[in-house]
Amino acid sequence: MTNEIKDSIKVRIRDLNLYYGNNHALHNINMDLHKNKITALIGPSGCGKSTFLRCLNRMNDLIRSVKVDGQVIIDEKNIYDKDVDEVAVRKRVGMVFQQPNPFPKSIYENVAYAPLKHGLIKKGHHCDDLVEKSLVQAGLWNEVKDKLKEPGTSLSGGQQQRLCIARTIAVQPDVILMDEPTSALDPISTEKIEALMLELKKKYTIIIVTHNMQQAGRIADYTAFFHLGDLIEYDETETIFINPSEKKTEDYITGRYG
Amino acid sequence: MTYFKSESSSVSKLSSSQKKIKTDNPFYDPSLQKRHAQARRFKFLTVASIIFAISFLVFFLGDMIVKGLPAFQQSYMLIDVTYNEKTVDSTRKAIDKKYRRIVSRSWLRDIPAMVEQDPSLMNTTQATWVLVNHQVDQYMKGHYYKIKNKYLNIVKEKQAVGELELRFNTIFFTHGDSKIPENSGIKSAIIGSILTLIVTMIIAFPLGVMTAVYLEEFAHDSYWTQLIEININNLAAIPSILFGLLGLAVFINLFGMPRSSPLVGGLTLALMTLPIIIVSARAALRSVPDSIRQAGYGLGLTKIQVVQDHVMPLAFPGIMTGSIIGLSQAMGETAPLIIIGMIAFIPDSPSSIFQAATVMPAQIFTWAGMPERAYIERTAAGIMVLLSILISLNALAIYLRKKFEVNW
Amino acid sequence: MRFLLMSAAAVSILTTFGVLFSILFEAIEFFQMRSFWYFISGIEWSPGVEDSKFGALPIFSGTFIITFIALSVALPIGLGSAIFMSEYASFSLRDKLKPLLEILAGIPTVVYGFFAAITVAPAIVSFFEIFGIHASFNSALASGIVMGIMIIPVISSLSDDVIRAVPDSQRKASLALGMTKSETIKAIVLPSALPGIISATLLGLSKALGETMIVVMAAGMRPNLSWNMLEDMTTVTVRIVDALVGDHEFDSPETLSAFALGLVLFAVTLVLNIVSVALIRKFKEKYKVNTL
Numbered sequence: 001m002t003n004e005i006k007d008s009i010k011v012r013i014r015d016l017n018l019y020y021g022n023n024h025a026l027h028n029i030n031m032d033l034h035k036n037k038i039t040a041l042i043g044p045s046g047c048g049k050s051t052f053l054r055c056l057n058r059m060n061d062l063i064r065s066v067k068v069d070g071q072v073i074i075d076e077k078n079i080y081d082k083d084v085d086e087v088a089v090r091k092r093v094g095m096v097f098q099q100p101n102p103f104p105k106s107i108y109e110n111v112a113y114a115p116l117k118h119g120l121i122k123k124g125h126h127c128d129d130l131v132e133k134s135l136v137q138a139g140l141w142n143e144v145k146d147k148l149k150e151p152g153t154s155l156s157g158g159q160q161q162r163l164c165i166a167r168t169i170a171v172q173p174d175v176i177l178m179d180e181p182t183s184a185l186d187p188i189s190t191e192k193i194e195a196l197m198l199e200l201k202k203k204y205t206i207i208i209v210t211h212n213m214q215q216a217g218r219i220a221d222y223t224a225f226f227h228l229g230d231l232i233e234y235d236e237t238e239t240i241f242i243n244p245s246e247k248k249t250e251d252y253i254t255g256r257y258g
Numbered sequence: 259m260t261y262f263k264s265e266s267s268s269v270s271k272l273s274s275s276q277k278k279i280k281t282d283n284p285f286y287d288p289s290l291q292k293r294h295a296q297a298r299r300f301k302f303l304t305v306a307s308i309i310f311a312i313s314f315l316v317f318f319l320g321d322m323i324v325k326g327l328p329a330f331q332q333s334y335m336l337i338d339v340t341y342n343e344k345t346v347d348s349t350r351k352a353i354d355k356k357y358r359r360i361v362s363r364s365w366l367r368d369i370p371a372m373v374e375q376d377p378s379l380m381n382t383t384q385a386t387w388v389l390v391n392h393q394v395d396q397y398m399k400g401h402y403y404k405i406k407n408k409y410l411n412i413v414k415e416k417q418a419v420g421e422l423e424l425r426f427n428t429i430f431f432t433h434g435d436s437k438i439p440e441n442s443g444i445k446s447a448i449i450g451s452i453l454t455l456i457v458t459m460i461i462a463f464p465l466g467v468m469t470a471v472y473l474e475e476f477a478h479d480s481y482w483t484q485l486i487e488i489n490i491n492n493l494a495a496i497p498s499i500l501f502g503l504l505g506l507a508v509f510i511n512l513f514g515m516p517r518s519s520p521l522v523g524g525l526t527l528a529l530m531t532l533p534i535i536i537v538s539a540r541a542a543l544r545s546v547p548d549s550i551r552q553a554g555y556g557l558g559l560t561k562i563q564v565v566q567d568h569v570m571p572l573a574f575p576g577i578m579t580g581s582i583i584g585l586s587q588a589m590g591e592t593a594p595l596i597i598i599g600m601i602a603f604i605p606d607s608p609s610s611i612f613q614a615a616t617v618m619p620a621q622i623f624t625w626a627g628m629p630e631r632a633y634i635e636r637t638a639a640g641i642m643v644l645l646s647i648l649i650s651l652n653a654l655a656i657y658l659r660k661k662f663e664v665n666w
Numbered sequence: 667m668r669f670l671l672m673s674a675a676a677v678s679i680l681t682t683f684g685v686l687f688s689i690l691f692e693a694i695e696f697f698q699m700r701s702f703w704y705f706i707s708g709i710e711w712s713p714g715v716e717d718s719k720f721g722a723l724p725i726f727s728g729t730f731i732i733t734f735i736a737l738s739v740a741l742p743i744g745l746g747s748a749i750f751m752s753e754y755a756s757f758s759l760r761d762k763l764k765p766l767l768e769i770l771a772g773i774p775t776v777v778y779g780f781f782a783a784i785t786v787a788p789a790i791v792s793f794f795e796i797f798g799i800h801a802s803f804n805s806a807l808a809s810g811i812v813m814g815i816m817i818i819p820v821i822s823s824l825s826d827d828v829i830r831a832v833p834d835s836q837r838k839a840s841l842a843l844g845m846t847k848s849e850t851i852k853a854i855v856l857p858s859a860l861p862g863i864i865s866a867t868l869l870g871l872s873k874a875l876g877e878t879m880i881v882v883m884a885a886g887m888r889p890n891l892s893w894n895m896l897e898d899m900t901t902v903t904v905r906i907v908d909a910l911v912g913d914h915e916f917d918s919p920e921t922l923s924a925f926a927l928g929l930v931l932f933a934v935t936l937v938l939n940i941v942s943v944a945l946i947r948k949f950k951e952k953y954k955v956n957t958l
Contacts, residue, residue: 094842
């Protein structure tokens with residue numbers, strides 16, 4: 001492996017298996033996720049793509065019955081190693097959820113909450129700067145700069161989701177996970193978020209779970225197709241959509257099931 | 259020797275490699291240690307509070323049992339008792355003079371009744387197990403006692419030869435209240451409680467269920483129903499003692515019902531129990547799915563028929579559960595009953611709801627205020643009886659709920 | 667039939683107004699005999715003597731102090747228990763703990779009163795004796811502590827329901843930002859649940875104010891305008907009982923004073939209940955939950 005390729009890989013997944021109790025939900029996943037690219041995870045409902053996504057920031061640890069083995073290596077370190085703190089992992093690997101879920105606090109506090117707790121900044125003008133920077137990056141600043149004190153829940157759905165993205169990047173993560181971030185939004189808000197993601201990939205590595213294949217086609221550099229807990233195919237998006245090597249992938253892409 | 263050496267070197271290698279991992283670890287964050295410690299402290303506080311609450315419960319129940327158990331035994335002494343005309347007249351003379359400060363006055367008082375019941379006793383002298391007074395009883399139980407030395411020696415002698423012993427206390431369950439501790443029991447309070455609660459349930463159950471049926475099945479969302487709902491809610495929050503004021507002002511002063519009677523007590527408690535029954539009956543009715551009602555209407559039944567024949571039978575277990583819980587709350591209530599006078603000294607069991615009566619919690623209150631040490635164990639024993647009834651009632655409610663629980 | 671059901675429903679209204687008016691009329695009668703201002707601001711309460719006085723301030727202060735002690739016990743422990751049950755305990759453990767705590771609410775208050783008088787009060791006296799401080803056998807502290815334990819389940823039960831009704835998405839969002847569990851609870855969950863927690867506290871407060879047996883048995887009869895929790899104090903409910911079990915004529919100011927005190931108690935608990943219900947309704951609307 002040349003250094004260049006090695007540097008371009010942000011997350012390496014090796015022999016990842018996941019069990020819900022006795023249910024073997026993810027089978028031996030091996031994958032390399034590229035730095036500063038958008039990788040889309042597609043597949044029918046229940047294929048394990050969201051479960052897989054949650055392995056990347058150890059959110060599955062919160063479910064008692066879940067057992068994970070294998071390796072998820074970020075920056076040459078397996079995040080499931082004993083000496084890795086899942087709290088620190090989640091700080092470096094942010095996550096945006098399907099339903100916009102701003103905290104019932106002001107817009108300002110929504111963004112400032114985590115950086116303050118992490119001790120990244122102190123209250124005062126540094127904090128104001130970070131909030132502004134994050135909201136600008138999330139493309140929300142112009143819409144909310146006059147009402148930072150208003151509750152985050154007063155915004156529209158699309159604005160709420162961008163607030164959640166601003167909240168995530170305020171912690172300065174390396175990787176951002178997005179679990180169907182636009183499935184609860186209208187087409188115009190979806191478009192804004194997609195444009196935002198293309199902007200964000202310059203700084204972050206983005207992994208997105210989506211039900212919407214057009215969306216994957218529009219924004220993703222790489223696409224992975226999951227089916228019943230198996231990673232069927234993973235390649236550049238163009239290849240997956242135009243010339244898949246697996247029959248199952250082709251069937252799914254052409255809408256024969258889903 | 260070499261073995262040890264190699265091990266120690268491997269240990270040092272391990273620790274140095276661990277150090278290396280830490281500095282290599284891109285996820286290493288020293289500030290997290292503090293935050294995790296904070297998280298552990300927080301969790302510890304929540305665990306500590308629940309442990310405190312539960313251990314209080316255990317300590318409390320244990321304390322009641324330790325204090326109450328002795329009351330289920332009572333001391334009896336074997337002495338000669340002479341039954342004849344003279345001793346029936348003046349019962350003190352039935353026993354040897356030296357025992358007069360040891361034997362219970364209440365036992366002696368019963369001598370004429372004993373002779374009447376069994377005439378063959380007349381003109382005989384029999385070795386009999388007789389009830390002793392509460393001071394000797396307290397001595398037997400190892401509590402604080404006050405007995406003159408002269409009598410204490412007799413007690414000790416009797417105890418040494420096995421003619422003074424603790425037996426199961428039947429008096430506690432067969433007698434009413436008494437100013438003589440060893441003669442007092444909980445029977446009249448139990449009967450008073452039963453009479454009072456019968457009145458309570460006769461009033462509160464139909465009223466509560468009918469109100470619930472009206473609100474759930476018939477009422478439209480109007481100003482009127484909202485008023486009723488707010489009322490029920492407030493009724494549940496009124497301190498119980500204020501219901502006592504109502505009972506005193508309305509039932510006793512206005513309607514002239516007999517003071518201290520189960521009638522007034524039952525009516526007062528019924529008003530308190532009403533909201534509990536209404537709320538639980540409404541929940542039970544609401545849990546019956548609409549499809550059952552639609553099916554009834556589909557068959558051409560009227561609303562009343564549907565409610566009576568199809569909805570009520572399904573809601574009934576839920577209504578019963580709520581009513582039992584309401585009943586058990588009414589059973590433990592004291593304050594309003596004190597206000598309407600149900601703490602009078604009542605030695606005999608009431609035979610109707612118009613007679614003066616006392617109830618179990620009121621009896622506990624009365625005994626708790628008695629100066630004699632012997633009443634403490636009786637109070638605690640009364641509490642044990644009351645709590646076991648309440649626990650059984652609640653267990654019954656839980657059983658009913660589990661048994662008839664349906665997930666629609 | 668419909669009419670019958672409707673009249674049954676009307677009984678609940680009749681009862682509430684019955685309680686209100688039966689207290690109100692007698693209270694008015696009392697205030698015709700005695701000054702209302704002296705009642706709420708006077709510091710001497712001496713019924714049954716030649717020149718009897720009815721200044722309820724020492725009674726209100728005693729009620730306030732005992733209630734304050736009760737809440738200082740019940741709020742941290744009740745809230746702590748609620749947080750443990752809703753956030754840390756497994757479902758099966760919670761299902762066991764909650765009914766166990768609710769036993770505390772099912773114990774008759776006369777039983778608590780006995781426990782306060784016979785076990786807790788002497789323990790407090792001997793504890794403070796170690797430091798050479800004299801505590802009364804009828805102390806505000808003993809009755810306050812036991813009353814606090816009694817209202818733990820009032821607070822824990824409702825708070826537990828409210829905390830669990832906070833949507834899980836909030837917790838996940840916070841944890842995904844790299845917050846620890848306790849930070850999430852403190853910064854996100856509890857503020858969201860706050861209206862419900864306040865509501866539970868107000869209910870507990872109302873219950874403490876109206877509690878009678880514990881204070882009758884363990885707090886004392888003496889109107890005592892003092893801050894010392896180790897002294898005996900009296901409360902509104904104690905004086906109501908005392909006024910009505912004595913041998914006074916029904917229309918004497920001694921007896922009627924109970925209704926004046928009852929009126930105060932009624933008004934305060936009613937306001938607390940209305941505020942509490944309004945807060946819970948607000949919470950329900952915010953999170954669209956119907957299970958509370």
